[in-house]
Amino acid sequence: MIDLWPLIGIVIITVGLALKQNTLLVILAAGIATGLVADIAVMDILSTLGQSFTQNRYMSLFILVLPMIGILERFGLRQRADELIGSMKKASVSKILMTYLLLRKLTNGLGLNIGGHPQMIRPLIAPMSEAAAEKSNPELSDEKRQTIRALSAASENFGNFFSQLLFIGTGGLLLIKGVMNDSQLDVQLETMALWALPTAIMSFVVFGIYSKFIGAKIQGKASTEHVAAEEGGK
Structure with missing residues (x-):
């Protein structure tokens, strides 16, 4: 019979994340449980976890992003983004998102990470x-706002x-190379990167x-609702 106990860590992570528990605590519990099942001494487990943390401590910089973004929003980052779009006559939901998507792909190709949901999407792009959608309908419904954010x-x-x-x-590419x-x-790394290019292009298309379809749908419905509201007001 196959011993499945070494897989207990996967079960703990799956259940913990499904129950929306603290991610860090879930991962630590899974690591400790897996080590105990593998008959590794507790001190060796803690030593391995500590070594992994110090080797990847730059990842903790992500923690600093959230308060920084919060401070920027507190001092009007979202309002400045709204004003910027309001001054652009031909701005649309699709154009903004496609511009960001292109920028994201180009910078990724150069090894630069300028994006992210908490860093860019939440405070700026969304x-x-x-704001671009509100240009045609100032009273945008909550449903359409949620669609735009998604x-x-x-x-x-x-x-x-x-x-x-x-x-x-x-x-990711270095990991594939190692395997x-x-x-x-x-x-060669260059060959694998070259073969990733068609996927990047097709995803852009x-x-x-x-985005064109959804943007036109939102814009069309917004215009219809705006006209209906004006006629109802008369």
């Missing part, structure tokens, strides 16, 4: 997209996920079509 988040997903392997020094080498397959 408010700018909403589409803005999708632009980040399309921009990051489908172009993160364009840079030869990215972690290939272990399997005695000699594949697909999101462009989708």
Whole structure:
């Protein structure tokens, strides 16, 4: 009979995240449980966890992003984004999101990470997209706002996920390279990055079509509701 106890860590992570528990505590519990099942001494487990943390301590910089963004919003970051879009006559939801998507892919290809949901989408891209939609309908419904915010988040997903392997020094590409080498397959990083290019291009095209469709739908409904409201007021 196959011993499945070493997989207890996966179960703990799955259940913990499904119950929306603290992510860090869930991962620590899964790591400790897996180590105990593998008959590793408690001190060795803690030593391994501590070593992993110090080697990847730069990841903790993410914690500083949230209060920084909160301070910027407190002093009017969203309002400045709204005013910027309000001054652009031809701005639309689709144009804003496609511009951000293109910028995200280009910077990913250069190994630069300038995006992210908390850093860019929440404080800048989503408010700018909403402001563009409000130009045709100042009283945008909550449902349409949520649709725009979801589409803005999708632009980040399309921009990051489908172009993160364009840079030869990215972690994902190096991991694939390591696995290939272990399997005695000699594949160059440049070759793998080149083959990631069609995926990045197609994802840009697909999101462009989708954002155009959703943007036109929101714009059309907004215009109809605005006209109806004006006629009802008369």
